[in-house]
Amino acid sequence: MDKTTSRGRIILAVFGVVLVLLGLPLTWGGVQLATLGGSWYYLFAGLALIVSGVLIARRRLAGAAVFAVLFAVTIAWSLWEAGLDFWPLVPRVSGPLFMAFLLLLLLPRFPGWTQGAKAPLAMAGLTALLMGGAVALALQPKHVTRHDFTQAVPGKVSAETLAAGNEWREYAHTGKGTRYITADQITPDNVRNLKVAWEFDYGEAPAAATLAEDQNTPTYANGVLYSCTPSNTVNALDAQTGKLLWSYAAKGASPIWQRCRGVTYYEAQPAAGQPPAGQSVGNPPATGGACQARIVMNAIDGRLIELDAATGKPCADFGDNGVVNLNADIGETPPAMYIPTSAPTVMQDKIVVGGWIFDGQKVGEPSGVVRAFDARSGELVWAWDMGKPDVTKLPPAGETYTLGTPNIWSTPAYDLELGLIYLPTGNSTPDFWGAHRRDFDEKYGSSVVALDIATGRERWHFQTVHHDVWDYDVPSQPALYDIPDGRGGTIPALIQTTKQGQIFVLDRRTGQPITKVEERPVPQGAAPGDFLSPTQPFSVGMPQLGVDTLSEAKMWGVSMFDQLYCRIRYRSMRYEGMYTPPGTDTSLMFPSPFGGMNWGSASIDEGRGLLIVNDMRIPRYVKLIPRAIADTMQGGIHGAGIFPQAGTPFAIETDNVMSPLGIPCMEPPFGTMTAIDLNTKKIVWQVPMGTVKDTRLFGTLKVGLPLPIGMPTVGGALTTASGLTFYSGTQDFALRALDTTSGREIWKADLPVGAQMTPMSYIAPNGKQYIVVSAGGARESPIRGSKVIAYALPD
Template sequence: QIGDTVYTCTAYGKVFALDADTGAQRWKFDPQGTAPNWQRCRGLGYSETPVSADNQPTACTKRLFLPTGDARLIAINADTGKPCEEFGNKGTVDLTTDMGEVKPGYYQQTSTPLVAGDVVIVGGRVADNYSTGEPPGVVRAYDVRSGELVWAWDPGNPNTTKRPPAGETYTRGTPNVWSAMSYDAKLGLVYLPTGNATPDFFGGQRTEFDDKWNSSIVAIDVKTGQVRWHFQTTHHDLWDFDLPAQPLLYDVPDDKGGTQPALAQVTKQGEIFLLNRETGVPIARVEERPVPQGKVPGERYSPTQPFSVDMPSIGNKTLTESDMWGATPFDQLMCRIQFKGMRHEGVYTPPGMDRALQFPGSLGGMNWGSVSVDPNTHYMFVNDMRLGLANYMIPRDKIKAGASGIEMGVVPQEGTPFGAMRERFLSAVGIPCQKPPFGTMSAIDLKTHKLMWQVPVGTVQDTGPLGIRMHLPIPIGMPTLGASLATQSGLLFFAGTQDFYLRAFDTGNGNEIWKSRLPVGSQSGPMTYVSPKTGKQYILLTVGGARQSTDRGDYVIAYALPK
C-alpha cells in the first residue's frame, strides 16, 4: 500500500492497482510473459526515485519492481501502470543475461525483489533435481533508476563482481537465493538465505564452493556485493533443506539492559538460529552434533550438523512405530507397515539405496512464510507443517524416460550416477502417517528463548481422506503455508491453513478469538494499513487456494477494523 492505493500481483505476473478503501481497479499491467511451471509472485518491490541516473527529473518517481516467471525484472510507474522507460530496456532488465543456456522453467523470479537504498536486488528460483549445471545461482543488484548492473555475487567466482568476462557466464549450478532477502540500512548489509547446488539428493559432484555456500545465511555489503560473514545451517545438504524463509531482523534484549542486533532464521528441518546480524556469531548456542552416515556409492557425508540447542525445535522429532496414526485401523496398520519397511534415524537420515524416511521432509518444517514478531512482548510467531518424505536413490540405468524434477515421483538428477524417488509419507487415503498435529502456530520468547505456547492450526472442514471434505471443525492442526501478521493490539492474523479461514489469535496465549470464512484457502500473508482518506484500518489478503487443495480462486479481500 502506497498512499491511497494497494498493489498486488497474480501468479502469472499481472499487477493490479486498487483503491485502498473500495478495491476499485485503477490500472492493470500485464507483462505478457509465460512460465511453463512454478507460477508464483510473492510480492513487488517499491522505490521512490525523484531524479534519474544522471540527476535529471524523472517522470517515473514512484516505481514498482515486478519479478516475472520468465526471468525479467520490470519497473512500473506506480501512478499509471506503464513501464518506466529509462529502466533497462524500455522498463525491463533481462535476467537471463550472462546466465548461459536457460531452458523454460529452469530459472524464474518468484519472490519479492529487495529494494535496498539505490539498488534493487534479485536472486532467482533454479529448478530442483533436473540435472547438474543448471542456471547460475548469482545474486545481482541493479540501479533502481537506470537498471544498470551495480554488483553481482557469484558463489562460484568471488572475483566476478559485475558481469563476467566476454564469452563467459556466471558459474552454473551454484547455490541460489529463491526466497526473500532482508536489509539492514544502518549496517549496510543484505542478508541472503541460500539454497543448494543442483540437484538436491546427491552431492558427490559438488565443489568446495558449493559446499561452502549452500543452506547458509550470507551477509553482503550493499554497496560492493562483497561477503561480510556467512553462517551455514546444513552442511553438505542432501535433504533439500535450503533456507526457505526471509530472515527476521530484530533487536533482542541483552543481559546488560540494552539490546543487540539479531537475525532469526527458521529452517525446513525445524531448527531456529538466532545470530548477531552484525557479526554472524550465534546469540543462542549452536552445537555441532554427530549425525548418521550413509552408504551411497560416490557420495560423501558431513560427520556433524549444527543444532540450535538453546532455541526450541519445532516439529522435528524422531518418529517411532508408536507415532503411526490413521483415520481408520486399516490405514494406521498400513502406515505402521510402511514405517517398519523404512530406515529412519532422525531429522538427518541420509538418502540411500534403500527406502529412507526424512522427517520433516523437503517442504518443512518451516517454509517461505517466515515469521512475525510482537515488539511489546518479544514473542516471535512461527507456523510449520509436519510432512515426511520417503526417498531412495535409483541407479541411472534404471530410470525411465520422462522423469520430472517437479513435485513428487522420480526426479532425474542428470549428470550424477543416480536419480531419486520422492514420495510423501502418507497413508492409503492420503493422510500423513504420523500422529497429528500436522501443522501448528508457536510463540517463542526472543528474550528467554523459551517456547511460550503452541497450538494446532486448521481443521478438516475442507479436506479429509481421499480428498473428501469431512465438514468437521475439529482442530487437528493441518499443514500450514503462508505468512502471519502480528499487530500492536495483541492479535495474530493467519490464513495459510488447509481450511478456508482467516483467523485471529491472542498473541499472549494462542487462543483463537475470531475467524472469517474465505471462498477458498489462502497461502498469502495478511497485511494491514490505515487509509489516508478515511482513517480506517484494514486487514487485506489475497486468496487463491491452499497448497494441498484443488479449490482455486482469484480474490483480494479486505476487512475493515472497527474504530
C-alpha cells in the first residue's frame, strides 16, 4: 500500500467518523422533536449522516450518494420552510454546504471513483464561491424596509421645544418627551467629520453582577453638563472641555438595579411675576443667593436630592438639608424594594416622582403612590393614591398610602398649556398573578393616567392591557405632539409605545384614541383561581412592531444544532400567540416583558412629523410554580429566575428563551429602528440595529464579525432639526447617526464599551453643537466602562 492510498484511507475514515458524530445529536434531537409533533427533517438528517459517515469511513461511494440525497432534501426543505430569506436559510444550509464542500474535495480518494479530479474540484470551487458569497451577503443588512418620504403636511415644532432652544434641561429635552432639538449645525452632509471633542472618566465602571448599569442621559444648562452615575454621583462638567467643575457623591446604595437615568435642572422662581420654572429655559439662572439654579435627582435608595447647580452643595432650604425621604409613608422598604431610577419630573415649581417596585416579590409591596413636592422647600404639595383618592397629601397618622398599587417607574410627560401630567403605570404586584387585585388595581394597571398638575387629581385614563398577567406595564415616557387632523389643523396627541409592540395615539385632552383601537379576543385558560380578560386592546390604526406570531419554523440558531435545540424548546412550551396566559406548564410569551418597546421611549422629529421607535425581540418563557414547591426553591435576580409572589398560590419562573450560544431562539432581527409618518400612520423605514461584532459567546468569546443582524436595543434615540437620528443603545460598541428620512447609516463612531442611554445634544457658549453619550457597557456585555464622551465638528 503506497503512502497516498494510506493517507486517503485515513482522511476518509476521519471524515466519516465526523459525519457520524454530527449525526448522533441530530438523530437524538430529531427523535425528541418528532415526538413533540415537530419536523421530521432532523431525524432524517441525523440518520442520513450516520449512514453516510459509516459508508464513507469504509470508503464506499454509496456514502457520497447518501449524502447527496440528504443535501438535495435539505435544500428543498429549507426553501419550503424559509423561502429565500437569508438569515433563516443560514442554519439550515450552511452546515450541509460546508460538508458538501469537503466531500467534493475527497471524492477522488474513493477507490471506486473513476471520473478524475477535475469535475469534483470544480464543483468544490463553485461551492466555495457560494460560501464566500454568503459571507458577503451576511455583511449586508437584511429585513430592511424603505419607502420614499414625502412630507405632505408641515411638521409642527412645539413652543416648548423652541423655548428650550439649544439647552437640554430635562431628561427628554422638554416635558413633551420628544427627544428632539432644533440645533442643526451637524448635518447629514458634515456628520462624517464628527470627532471626539472631550472625554470624562467618572471612574465607576458598573458591576454587572449587581445589575448596575449606566443609563444616564446628561443634562445641560448655561455652559455646564450635569451627569450622574449608577451610585448617584453627580458630576458637573465644563460643556466645552469636559473639565470637572464639581462632584457630589450621594452614595446611593442598592443590592441590585443600580442606575441613574438622569437629573433635572431647575431654576427657582426669583420673584413674584417672573416666569415659572420650567418655562424660563434658555435664560441664565437667576442671581441672588445659593440654589437659585438647582439639580434635582432621585437616589436609588429612596432619597430626593437637590443640589446647588453652581457648587454641588445640598440646598439647605429643601427638605432636610437638601434631602426628602421618599421611603416615608409607602410601606416597608427593605433594600431594593423601592428604587426611583427615572429622572424627576419638574414643572411649575413642583417635582413629581414615582418609583420602581421590585417585581414579583409579594402581595402588598410598597405603594405606587405618585407625589408632588414643592421644588423650593421639598414640602408635599399633593399625592395621588389610586386606592385612597380622598387622601390628597399625607395619609392619616399611623397609616400608609395604599400598598401594592400599580407604580409609575418610567418618566411622565406633561403639557403646561393643558395643565396635565401623564403617568405611564405598571401593575399591582406581583406581575404574573392577578386574582387578588382590587378594583382600582384593575382600573389603573398598565395605563396612561392624566392628572391635573396643580392638584394631582385624575382627569382621564386609558388602559393598554386589561388584567395584565404578563408584566406588560407601560414602560416608556409618553410623547406629546400635535398631529395633522386631515382638515388643515392639528390634534394635540399623546403617543404611547408599549412592551407588546402596540403604539397608541390618544387625544391628550381626553384620553380618547385618535387612531383606531380594537378590542380583540385573546387566548383564554387562566391559571387555577385567576381570571383573564376575554379581549385586549389592539392599536390597529398604527403599525404594530415585532408582533409576528412565532412558529417552530421561525425558531433560529447559528447552526442546525442550536436551531434544533430551539425548535425542541418551542415544541416543549404552550404557545397560543400574543397574550398566551401563564400556567403551571411552561408557556411561551412573545413579545416579552422586555419589549417590544421599553424605557428608552420614542423620539419625534417634530419638524418632519416622524416618530422614531427602537424595539427588541426576545421570546420568554413563564411557568407558575405551586407554593409548596416554590417555597423550597431559590430565587433569582430581576428579570430571570424564580420570583416568590408571596401571598399568591404560585411563584413564577421566567427567563429569556435562548440557544446554548446565548442567542434568542427566533429569527433575526432581534432589534430594529423604525420611522413612522405621523401624517399617514405608515412605516417610512425600518432597519435592523446593531451587529454581533462585540457579542461574546459564553460571556468570553468575542464574535468579532460586524454582521448587521439587528440586536436587542436599549435606550432611546435623539433626533435633530437637520435630519439626523443618533442612537447608541446597540449591543455593539458604537454611536450611530442615521438619516432620519431614509434610515441609512451615514456615520458611526466606535465606543470603548457599549452604551444604554439616549444621546443628547446642545450648543455650548463657543457656538459649537455637541453630541454626548455616556458609555458604561451594553446590556448583555461583560465589558464595562465609565466614560462620558462628547463629539463635535472640528474647528
